[in-house]
Amino acid sequence: xxxxxxxxxxxxxxxxxxxxxxxxxxxxxxxxxxxxxxxxxxxxxxxxxxxxxxxxxxxxxxxxxxxxxxxxxxxxxxxxxxxxxxxxxxxxxxxxxxxxxxxxxxxxxxxxxxxxxxxxxxxxxxxxxxxxxxxxxxxxxxxxxxxxxxxxxxxxxxxxxxxxxxxxxxxxxxxxxxxxxxxxxxxxxxxxxxxxxxxxxxxxxxxxxxxxxxxxxxxxxxxxxxxxxxxxxxxxxxxxxxxxxxxxxxxxxxxxxxxxxxxxxxxxxxxxxxxxxxxxxxxxxxxxxxxxxxxxxxxxxxxxxxxxxxxxxxxxxxxxxxxxxxxxxxxxxxxxxxxxxxxxxxxxxxxxxxxxxxxxxxxxxxxxxxxxxxxx
Numbered sequence: 176x177x178x179x180x181x182x183x184x185x186x187x188x189x190x191x192x193x194x195x196x197x198x199x200x201x202x203x204x205x206x207x208x209x210x211x212x213x214x215x216x217x218x219x220x221x222x223x224x225x226x227x228x229x230x231x232x233x234x235x236x237x238x239x240x241x242x243x244x245x246x247x248x249x250x251x252x253x254x255x256x257x258x259x260x261x262x263x264x265x266x267x268x269x270x271x272x273x274x275x276x277x278x279x280x281x282x283x284x285x286x287x288x289x290x291x292x293x294x295x296x297x298x299x300x301x302x303x304x305x306x307x308x309x310x311x312x313x314x315x316x317x318x319x320x321x322x323x324x325x326x327x328x329x330x331x332x333x334x335x336x337x338x339x340x341x342x343x344x345x346x347x348x349x350x351x352x353x354x355x356x357x358x359x360x361x362x363x364x365x366x367x368x369x370x371x372x373x374x375x376x377x378x379x380x381x382x383x384x385x386x387x388x389x390x391x392x393x394x395x396x397x398x399x400x401x402x403x404x405x406x407x408x409x410x411x412x413x414x415x416x417x418x419x420x421x422x423x424x425x426x427x428x429x430x431x432x433x434x435x436x437x438x439x440x441x442x443x444x445x446x447x448x449x450x451x452x453x454x455x456x457x458x459x460x461x462x463x464x465x466x467x468x469x470x471x472x473x474x475x476x477x478x479x480x481x482x483x484x485x486x487x488x489x490x491x492x493x494x495x496x497x498x499x500x501x502x503x504x505x506x507x508x509x510x511x512x513x514x515x516x517x518x519x520x521x522x523x524x525x526x527x528x529x530x531x532x533x534x535x536x537x538x539x540x541x542x543x544x545x546x547x548x549x550x551x
Contacts, residue, residue: 221488221548221551222410222551223409223410223413223484223548223549223550223551224409225479225483225484226396226398226399226409227478227479228413228416228469228478228479228480228481228483228484229395229396229398229409229412229413229416230395230396231469231478231479231480232287232395232416232466232469232478232480233381233391233392233395233396234392234476234478235469235470235471235476235477235478236287236465236466236469236470236471236476236478236480237284237287237381237392238378238381238382238392239471239473239474239476240280240283240284240287240462240465240471240473240474241280241284241374241377241378241381242378242474243280243471243473243474244277244280244281244284244374244377245371245374245375245377245378247273247276247277247279247280247281248277248370248371248373248374248375249371249374249375250273250276250277251270251273251274251276251277251339251367251370251371252367252368252370252371253273254266254269254270254272254273254367255270255273255339255363255364255366255367256364256367257269257270258270258360258363259360259361259363259364262352262355262360263352264352267343267352270343271343271344271449274336274339274340274343274449275449275451275454277336278336278446278451278454278455278458279454279458279473280458280473281301281302281336281458282454282455282458282459282462283458283459283461283462283465283471283473284462285423285426285458285459285462285463286419286420286422286423286459286462286463286465286466287416287419287466288419288423289415289418289419290380290381290391290394290395291377291380291381291385291388291391292377292380295376295380295385295386295388296331297373297376297377297380299331300331300334300335300373301335301336301370301373301374301377302335302336302337303331303332303335303337304332304336304337304445305332305337305442305443305445305447306332306333306337306338306341307332307333308341308346310330310332310333311333311338311341311342314329314333314362315358315359315362321358321361321362321365322365323365323368323369323372325365326365326366326368326369327369334366334369334370335366335370335373336370336446337445337446337448338362338366339363339366339367339370340446340448340449340451341448342359342362342363342366343363343448343449344448344449345448346448347448348448348449348450348515394406395412395415398411398412398413399411399412410549410550410551411550413481413484413549413550414546414549414550416466416481416549417481417541417545417546417549418546419466420463420466420467420481420538420541421538421541421542421546423459423462423463424459424460424463424534424535424537424538424541425535425538425542426459427456427459427460427534428531428532428534428535428538429531429535431444431445431452431455431456431459432456432527432530432531432534433531433535435518436518436524436527436528436531439518439519441515441518441519444514444515444518447515450513450514450515450516451513452513452514452515453507453510453512453513453514453517456507456514456530457504457507457508460500460503460504460507460534461504463500463537464500466480466481467480467481467482467496467500468480468482469481469482469483481545481549482496482497484548484549485545485548488548489544489548492540492544492545495540496537496540496541496545499533499536499537499540500537502533502537503530503533503534503537506526506529506530506532506533506534507530507534509526509529509530510523510526510527510530511523511526514527
């Protein structure tokens with residue numbers, strides 16, 4: 176999450192359509208009524224009404240993704256604890272690998288950072304970027320106590336993924352064991368413990384509810400019920416899901432790739448300390464595809480997705496979107512790794528631009544053609 180982005184507002188109201196036809200006895204009226212009946216049938220077919228797609232999104236995509244992320248977050252915290260107790264090349268490598276492992280499910284979840292991830296601040300607490308190196312240095316140079324409790328009170332850019340990344344990898348992915356001091360180890364340990372805490376709360380926010388709020392799985396799955404003020408219609412729930420994909424793909428194309436490319440500034444890359452940005456981008460696109468297809472392959476879950484609805488109302492569009500997902504991933508694979516050095520290589524710029532164009536084209540298709548259909 177870019178820390179300066181405005182939070183999205185997710186209140187959408189969709190009007191229902193009332194169709195009526197008066198019965199008459201003459202042949203002209205009969206023909207009119209037959210036409211009206213056919214129109215009503217077509218409208219019914221194209222209107223989003225598949226509740227399983229909405230519930231499967233929560234059960235087969237969001238919850239298993241967040242659960243895997245929480246497991247990886249706990250492993251990261253444990254690996255940091257081990258490194259802090261015994262700093263050496265092996266424990267440092269293990270902590271760094273644990274950080275990378277946690278990135279994959281988290282970045283795949285970028286298509287559903289609405290709901291509690293947004294309103295309760297979990298997204299910001301876990302993944303605000305870019306971090307302010309000056310502020311992090313000030314924390315290290317201060318005498319402030321560094322505990323889970325004090326970390327919770329710090330601003331978002333002083334904790335989470337990228338504060339941990341800064342401390343583990345250094346500014347150029349080349350930090351040595353001899354570069355660590357006791358204060359950094361203390362900060363790292365508190366960050367890891369807080370990170371795992373927030374990841375577990377994120378899971379709970381969807382499964383059991385937190386802070387007096389109901390489980391968000393139930394909020395979304397009951398879209399269209401009279402008691403649901405968040406999602407007054409079933410299409411409003413589907414639109415939320417679709418908008419999440421659009422926003423993530425738009426961020427990838429136009430912020431995560433577009434801004435650093437336009438400004439020729441690798442400091443704007445999200446995971447620049449670890450040289451991991453390219454893998455993040457692949458996970459972002461994979462995560463949007465997971466939502467579209469209603470699956471999370473890393474946990475072998477498979478349900479119904481927005482794709483099922485689109486395939487029913489516009490099979491050609493569904494096939495085109497699937498092709499665009501494949502083209503986007505192929506374009507990312509063609510970028511020489513790591514992106515942090517490729518961006519400074521003129522020969523690699525065309526591949527980077529091609530990936531940006533492919534992903535932006537995908538998000539525009541979602542915005543211009545898919546969203547209007549699910550809102551119907």
